[in-house]
Amino acid sequence: MTPDDHGFRREMASAYRSGWQFIDLTSAIPYVGDSLKVTLFGQPIIVVREEDEDVRAYRCLRRPRGAPQPVRCEIRYGMVFVNLDQRDHQLFEPESAATPRSA
Template identity: 80%
Template sequence: MTVPPDDRVFRREMASAYRSGWHFIDLVTAIPRQGDSLMVTLFGEPIVVVREEDEDVRAYRCLRRPRGAPQPVRCAVRYGMVFVNLDQREHRLVEPDTTAAPRSA
């Protein structure tokens, strides 16, 4: 195995490998009321998770540019846990199919 000569190259490769999936942030109980928020850093990017007025949980990437509006990030709540996906491609959380009939052996 070769080690990248530059730490920046290594961090970029790790970020591209790991950012393209769903990542656990926290339990939904961490933001119980409307207007509550949670700030986390994921792969060096600040992410704010907010419980909106309609009780939905949403995530936003905080841009560092002047006058930059927060950019929405895909967010999912499953089993009382908050997950975000920083990748722009379409990924879905896989849920078990409970409607399928059991297989007989």
């Protein structure tokens, strides 16, 4: 194994653990309404260019009548990345709202 191989493997392992995964180039969905369907780690994901021209990703639920579940999606350097890590989707209340003030 060469040093380049070791560095590449370390970077790939770090990227995998971070949860961010490359899907495709934004040029694959250039127009409003265009979409991509991919399977990522066994989960079907739809990436769509919506009417406001933003690119969004959704996890397709297999339950009957299940609404698609939003997935974090980022565009970097013309590339679409999604993050399936559920921990990144949790919403936390601000500390000031969570603890009541005493009078």
